[in-house]
Amino acid sequence: MRITAAVVEALDADFSVEQLELDEPGPGEALVRVVATGMCHTDAITVHGDLPMPFPCVLGHEGAGVVEAVGAGVTGVAVGDHVVIGWPSCGTCAHCREGEPRYCARLGEAVASGRRLLGPRAGQPALHRGQEVVHSHFFGQSSFATHALTWADSLVVVPREAPLELLGPLACGIATGAGAVFNTARPRPGESVVVYGAGAVGLSAVMAAALTPATRVVVVDLHENRLALARELGATHTVDAGAVDAVAAVQEVCGGPADFALECTGVIPVVRQAVDSVGMLGTAILIGGAPAGAEFSVDHLTTLWGKRIVGTLGGSGRSERLIGALVALHSQGRFPFDRLVKFFDLADIDAALAASRSGATIKPVLRMPSTAHG
Structure with a gap:
């Protein structure tokens, strides 16, 4: 399918918002229509090469949206679910089995290889520009895009009444x-x-x-x-x-x-x-x-x-427990992280990054075209 995404072509390059092709979900995968995604310090340092993601690539790792399709064998989420896209992990290493997937033994590969970590298409990218590969799966999602293909087990289902466009930063910065x-x-x-x-x-x-x-x-x-x-x-x-x-x-x-x-x-x-x-x-x-x-x-x-x-990485523990608690605390007025957020359109991603670097904005959140409210 064709999607709109912000691409970084090379080290220290600006973002370029353009059309790409995204694979359909395979076994164990889910397609999420991204409503909004936070911009994190980690996105900025990756542009500068401090996290070695291959270029060209699509960054973004604080996405929230709606499940549009699932691959074979997926039972934990369903089409129409509202979700926050959590960090990926292998699920089988000692740390994952002990309830600490943030410290997955394959963490580096999971967050910045530019390719799928798991499933029958492991090692393959999901984004293309014609015959050219655009590296995907940054933190398992590459959510600076209208759609993200992710491992379904990394998704955290949130209540329908929760403000979906606000929740993406719970995947990383706020939860951290x-x-x-x-x-x-x-x-x-x-x-x-x-x-x-x-x-x-x-x-x-x-x-x-x-x-x-x-x-x-x-x-x-x-x-x-x-x-x-x-x-x-x-x-x-x-x-x-x-x-x-x-x-x-x-x-x-x-x-x-x-x-x-x-x-x-x-x-x-x-x-x-x-x-x-x-x-x-x-x-x-x-x-x-x-x-x-x-x-x-x-x-x-x-x-x-x-x-x-x-x-400590990502707030430690399991995504579903921590993110679920923060969503509930926010709904109760006890964790008002919305006061940190300023919204930008995806087309203004460079302005959002500049505002973050200067300190003018504490937590930029990018709204995707035509999906601002899910």
Whole structure:
């Protein structure tokens, strides 16, 4: 079938919105008419080569839409279902079997090989421009397009009454921040959570932390407008990193080292600040994506004294549980992530990316042509 998609031809190229051919769903696959898809930092760094997706390709990995067709053997979703497109995974490796598909042993292949991961057509792309291959299946979906072909088991069915055009970012950015709190940190009563970076991931972490028994939720950022929004979304304290020593300010607020520090920027000096913000038995959680090859150093002695440094991907856990919970919390008015979103048309994808890079927009979401409301 013919679809409209935003293609990246080469490293550092602009997007080109054009017509492509997409395969029909085969065994185990589903065709989703994309209503809207979020734009994530990972899409931007892939354009620059920090995630090695082959070109030309279609990016996008925060899609939500309506199932239009399913292949043989699909039973978990049906035509007409409203869905969020979750991350792909092999389903058979040790991590997948243990309930952590975000850490699938074939993760690199699943998210950025440009081809199907599973099924009888594994290893084949799904997008074409005449006789030319356009690489597909970015994070199993390539949702910067009017339609996405995905592995059916990665789909999360959501209630029909939920605002479908808003839900795509729950596949990655929003779930990443919230899941880092709910699944990785899990703060106990009276503990402190510090969030470095008040972007989409960081502010999602703030909203999640506000739903826990943590009594101090501290946000560190350079921009007062984002710090103000963080306070509205549940931060108990904020720190202007451009005006004060952030680590000292955090420890003053917390009455000593923090229990948890979430690093959401991927900026290496900020990684060190996050690590230095926690003390014995404290945990620094690395979330933000740094450039390829980036390294950081920490003080050995203070880390030896029971400090933990852990990474987390996509919010950890299973998509259906985390995304389902966030949809329900939003419907109850307890997780207002819609306040982070600004909508753009697919034709304006370069403007959306520029707005994200500049910080003018926290979470751009692209509406597909003629499908804005599903």
